[in-house]
Amino acid sequence: MYNKNNTLFIYCIFYFAFLYIPVLLLPIFSFNDSFHMVFPLKGFTFDWYIQMWNKSRLHQALFNSIKVGIIASVVSTFIALFAAKAFTRYKVKFHGLSYGAILLPFIIPEIIIAVAFIVIWTSMGLQLGLIPVTISHILFCTPFCMLILISRMEGFDKSLEEASMDLGENSFWTFWRVTFPLLLPGIIASLLLAFVISFDEFILAFFLSSSDQTLPIYMWSQLRFPKKFPHILALGAIIIIVTSIIVMLAYWLRNLGQGKKKDFSIGI
């Protein structure tokens, strides 16, 4: 047996407190019957949730975010799927270089991408709005999707595809009968994660959305009005819960069928 290390335990407590207490304040105050975010709590109310939901601009922003999120996640997963196949199955020329190039949006500060994008977009004489937001989100989400799908592809035995070829299927049918179903948990995880990233994204949307607000931009614009602040808390609380569920689902799906004890025959 090893010695229980109390110092390490206390460190862990502080670490989690630091991470989660600010985030947990949102849901707590979203039920507080007061405009101000100060202790002690006054009373319990659902009013903020009800008022928040009755704003029509919120509905528009939510709808915009969902639209952008769905398109961005589908397109970036699609691109990442083929890129992942190329990087794991074929000898790609300049492998390291092209791999790095695709992962670059990871490292480049978002604001740089946003500025570069707005310069190019406007100099081409195009209108700002949801279209450039969607395109920039695709660019931004693709590396994440690629990392998920590459890790899934690498855990995938190449001889399964060969066995399918050997049993008479060409590469098209091999993809649909073997590769796709085996990658499906990874593909769904990639879709969910890309959706969440796009849904949360602020900087690119801020620069490129013009008057078509996405949800984070709407929230930011509402912060100017102190009386509306509790609405933002309520909305924030909902977003925290929904995105946490989606990310956990994505993580669970990504590992499905790859663990030793987890069974492929159940689940999907």
Added chain:
Amino acid sequence: MISKNYIKINNLSKSFGDVEVLKNINLEIEEGEFFSLLGPSGCGKTTLLRILAGFEFPSEGDVYFDNVDVTSVPPNLRPSNMVFQNYAIFPHINVQKNIEFGLRKENLTKEEMKQRVLNALKMVQLEGYENRYSNQLSGGQRQRIALARALVKQPKVLLLDEPLGALDKKLREEMQIELRNLQKSLGITFIFVTHDQEEAMTMSDRIAVMDHGNILQVSPPKEIYNRPKNKFVSQFIGNINILDTEINSSSSDNLNLEVEGFGSVSLKNNYNFNKTTKVYSAIRPEELLISKDDVLNNKYQSSGIIKNISFYGESTYFYVQLSNSEKVLMVSNNDQKNSFQEKEKCFVSFDPENLKLIED
């Protein structure tokens, strides 16, 4: 049955980048033959099998199946099926669906399909496993399912890539016999890749011994054992003692040799060696006789000291240091009542008929 050459490989070479993994291979494999490709890892045997399956294409040369050039035909259009080293059972579908996988294009009714799958499962003795998934099967069962999945397609040629490598010894020996029986009853050509010489010896009609991308010898197992062509083949198959040898003189009937440790030996000339060929004498441990006394009656013998004794149950191996040479000979003896001791003096002798001359 008239046997004919079903598979022909002409002047085949394969390089990956700068590395030549197969060098000018010529091979003919008969219909209904159990043919093994045997060699150490990295000898090119798996690459050759993958070329036959269509997963790799040769850099040079041609492959014929039944007189049809299939060199550039993709795997899905070849009349061969493969059993993979790791079995490659599809994990997302059950055993039934795995076996049905290759039958999609045959337009069978549901009933016919069921019957075909059932027959295939019977063949590998796994009826009742239709609804299992890969992770609910043992290694041996997966191997049988992989076999059933390939055989249900009724291939002309079955390619097996070290299919028994992952099984434990007892199961492997059972499967060897089963595979051999299956091959005999189906009468189709099996091409079997292995690095295990015992496995190749017990199962095959003929064996091709490979090393460094070359085929060194293609012969039936007995001939490989009794008449190995060169040093590598003789040492790869079973245990053997190799002795430096010079040809003193040769006539059409006789060869007079100078053999390390034993002096001059004369043999019937069954070989095509001329005086300048570099040759070795090779003799199996069981072909050497060990005795305590000097029994020189028409046999060639040498004295030595027993360095080590290893007991293997059915036989005992003695390592004998010859007194007039550096050589340590390996001698086997299956007399359970022998009373030899380590460090004891002894005599080693042989019958010249058992001496094999081999090339480098």
